[in-house]
Amino acid sequence: MAIYKNEFQRSIEQPESFWAEQAQRIPWFTPPSTVLEYDDQGHARWFTDGEMNICHAALDHHVEQGRGDQPAIYWDSPVTGSKRTLTYREMRDEVALFAGALQGLGVTKGDRVVIYMPMVPEALVAMYACARLGAIHSVVFGGFAPHELAVRIDDAQPKVVVAASCGIEIDRVIPYKPNIDQAIEQSEHKPDACIFLQRDQQRAELGARDHDWVEVVKHAKPADCVPVKGSDPLYVLYTSGTTGKPKGVVRDTAGYAVALHYSMDTIYDVSPGDVFFSASDVGWVVGHSYIVYAPLLRGCTTVVYEGKPVKTPDAGAFWRLISQYRVKSFFTAPTAFRAIKKEDPDGKLMQQYDISCLKALYLAGERLDPPTYHWLDDLLEVPVIDHWWQTETGWPIAANLQGLEAMPTKAGSATVPVPGFNVQILDREAEPVKAMEQGSVVIKQPMPPGCLVGVWGDPKRFHSAYMAAYPGYYLTGDGGYFDEEGYLFIMGRTDDVINVAGHRLSTGEMEEVVGAHSAVAECAVIGIHDALKGQIPVGLVIPKDGFDGDEVTLENELIALVREKIGPIACFKQVLVVNRLPKTRSGKILRKLLRSIADGKEYGVPSTIDDPASLQDVHEAMKDREVGSAHEARQL
Ligand code: COA
Ligand code: AMP
Numbered sequence: 001m002a003i004y005k006n007e008f009q010r011s012i013e014q015p016e017s018f019w020a021e022q023a024q025r026i027p028w029f030t031p032p033s034t035v036l037e038y039d040d041q042g043h044a045r046w047f048t049d050g051e052m053n054i055c056h057a058a059l060d061h062h063v064e065q066g067r068g069d070q071p072a073i074y075w076d077s078p079v080t081g082s083k084r085t086l087t088y089r090e091m092r093d094e095v096a097l098f099a100g101a102l103q104g105l106g107v108t109k110g111d112r113v114v115i116y117m118p119m120v121p122e123a124l125v126a127m128y129a130c131a132r133l134g135a136i137h138s139v140v141f142g143g144f145a146p147h148e149l150a151v152r153i154d155d156a157q158p159k160v161v162v163a164a165s166c167g168i169e170i171d172r173v174i175p176y177k178p179n180i181d182q183a184i185e186q187s188e189h190k191p192d193a194c195i196f197l198q199r200d201q202q203r204a205e206l207g208a209r210d211h212d213w214v215e216v217v218k219h220a221k222p223a224d225c226v227p228v229k230g231s232d233p234l235y236v237l238y239t240s241g242t243t244g245k246p247k248g249v250v251r252d253t254a255g256y257a258v259a260l261h262y263s264m265d266t267i268y269d270v271s272p273g274d275v276f277f278s279a280s281d282v283g284w285v286v287g288h289s290y291i292v293y294a295p296l297l298r299g300c301t302t303v304v305y306e307g308k309p310v311k312t313p314d315a316g317a318f319w320r321l322i323s324q325y326r327v328k329s330f331f332t333a334p335t336a337f338r339a340i341k342k343e344d345p346d347g348k349l350m351q352q353y354d355i356s357c358l359k360a361l362y363l364a365g366e367r368l369d370p371p372t373y374h375w376l377d378d379l380l381e382v383p384v385i386d387h388w389w390q391t392e393t394g395w396p397i398a399a400n401l402q403g404l405e406a407m408p409t410k411a412g413s414a415t416v417p418v419p420g421f422n423v424q425i426l427d428r429e430a431e432p433v434k435a436m437e438q439g440s441v442v443i444k445q446p447m448p449p450g451c452l453v454g455v456w457g458d459p460k461r462f463h464s465a466y467m468a469a470y471p472g473y474y475l476t477g478d479g480g481y482f483d484e485e486g487y488l489f490i491m492g493r494t495d496d497v498i499n500v501a502g503h504r505l506s507t508g509e510m511e512e513v514v515g516a517h518s519a520v521a522e523c524a525v526i527g528i529h530d531a532l533k534g535q536i537p538v539g540l541v542i543p544k545d546g547f548d549g550d551e552v553t554l555e556n557e558l559i560a561l562v563r564e565k566i567g568p569i570a571c572f573k574q575v576l577v578v579n580r581l582p583k584t585r586s587g588k589i590l591r592k593l594l595r596s597i598a599d600g601k602e603y604g605v606p607s608t609i610d611d612p613a614s615l616q617d618v619h620e621a622m623k624d625r626e627v628g629s630a631h632e633a634r635q636l
Helices: 002-013 015-023 054-067 088-104 121-133 146-156 177-186 213-218 254-266 285-297 317-325 334-343 348-352 370-379 459-467 507-515 551-565 591-598 612-624
Strands: 036-038 044-046 071-077 082-087 112-116 136-139 160-164 166-168 173-175 193-197 210-212 233-239 247-252 275-278 301-305 329-332 360-363 384-386 422-426 439-444 473-482 488-493 497-500 503-506 520-530 534-543 575-577
Touching (some): 015 254, 054 254, 054 285, 071 088, 071 317, 082 088, 112 121, 121 233, 121 285, 146 247, 146 551, 173 177, 254 285, 275 285, 301 317, 317 329, 317 348, 329 334, 334 534, 497 520, 497 534, 503 507, 507 534
Parallel strands (some): 160 193, 275 301
Antiparallel strands (some): 166 173, 422 439
């Protein structure tokens, strides 16, 4: 570990010179005179006065350097039967034209643009076009319902919304136009215009506010890159917090570009000309960082895949893509491989493809559970790497750094902190714990470049959500421990955030939706273990006094309500009507205990419980309704 240790120490002891060196590897219009500053609340700010444009660094710069004819994007869409390759030159030109179209609709530096698109090249074109103008994009995942979109529109206040006419799931076409119309109807803020990419699978009927993508581009003049300050926001990406209102994570421009560039080299070990495939979605942070920005900043080709790990058409889809596009680094969520393993337990489909180009497999989004790790490790001849990160950090906090010094992997561990991230484990009193002891995982300030610089429109929330718990440290919200050799094990969230099929969701938000039903007096939503999706939510509901309706009808209404308000990706499919919920004497629902029961663990009755019989009741109800592994749970 000597090379790693040396690099890590340098990044922590001399952050300014370390990152100044890395900053020289990206093109600037004006190099920064200051590397690291602190704002009035003591939060790190990187390269604030440098001037650059990430679209220039990722596209124009490479064309100028002779990479114009190299593919920038391989788009592969089994759900539509289409494929398309865009070279760096074509991509730059399409982006410049679309930026011109946005300009024509009045978008200028600092304006927000909401993007609601499936995995099509135009989603990347729209994101880069915003970046080209210095406008701030906010991409909303297509699986979110109109209400969620409305919340984001009200918070980000976009001048323009860019959408596709539809998205395509395994078994159905999802029209996006009604979602956009309903969202704008529900939101107080009304965007000036919407641009729709018309897709043949379902075209949108355009209204007065709407424009056809092809038409706006036809009349547009290509726009140049607008120089932006290093600290200017590139995007706002909403993520689930512990309350109903999602947090708009604000990412700056230059720190992000420098960090991503460094990660491509050091973590993922890819060089210009290599092919990088991240099977995620542009609506998530993985998509932003490792489908859209990092591969092109590094001069690689990015694979944009509109399909699923299974059923489009089969569980061999990833192997086909890796083989066909000669992918060197592949990145996805463990849940995708659990789905593949279910359909093709012996990995027979993999044998049909030559995947000798693959040098490493990276997994994130949720903990790589040891059974899935071992299955992959036995199947593949390349390193299987669990790495840990969050929307807030924008790039990995802990990883096995293949480009710096590959280390032996350990099942269940994300290996070691990435240079720049001073990860510590603290107890409740903010004291560091010993090796092998679990605690709260925090990052000592300064956070390295690339991490969030605020919560959109809510500086207080930035401080209260992340910085207030342990002064001088960023609170990750995850619990975990270091082993004796310095390997980091991330064991799960310590708050109300759950991870469903690699999607981050808030049980608090689901409780708000369920609790708003007129027949519900009280409720708890807990995340329980699921063999395929990692976790799934389950609702426990106490009806209001005098409720004489049908319980099954109520349960179905609540399921429909969450689907309508949050979206199908919440996977909220099980609700139980109960008479009482176990609480402490101060009235706090014992959610952790409920989770233990649903996960089939042994549990004790806490001395603080108000009504011990309530626990018995709920356990019985869970057993009757076959919730998780409740039948295996035992009271100690
Ligand atoms: N637009 C509209 N609906 C969407 C959607 C989108 N972009 N994405 C998912 N949905 C819907 C699905 O159709 C499904 O609807 P249903 O309840 O009617 O069946 C629901 O949301 C749940 O979707 P999902 O959790 O994806 O389940 P699935 O059973 O369709 O697929 C997996 C299971 C494991 C194949 C899939 O979850 C997967 O590929 N996961 C990897 C996730 C990932 O890459 N995350 C990125 C983090 S790195
Ligand atoms: P998101 O912001 O959607 O990327 O989700 C971040 C959360 O996912 C983290 O706080 C963790 O709880 C979880 N997570 C992501 N990657 C990992 C990993 N490799 N190991 C354990 N948990 C992870």
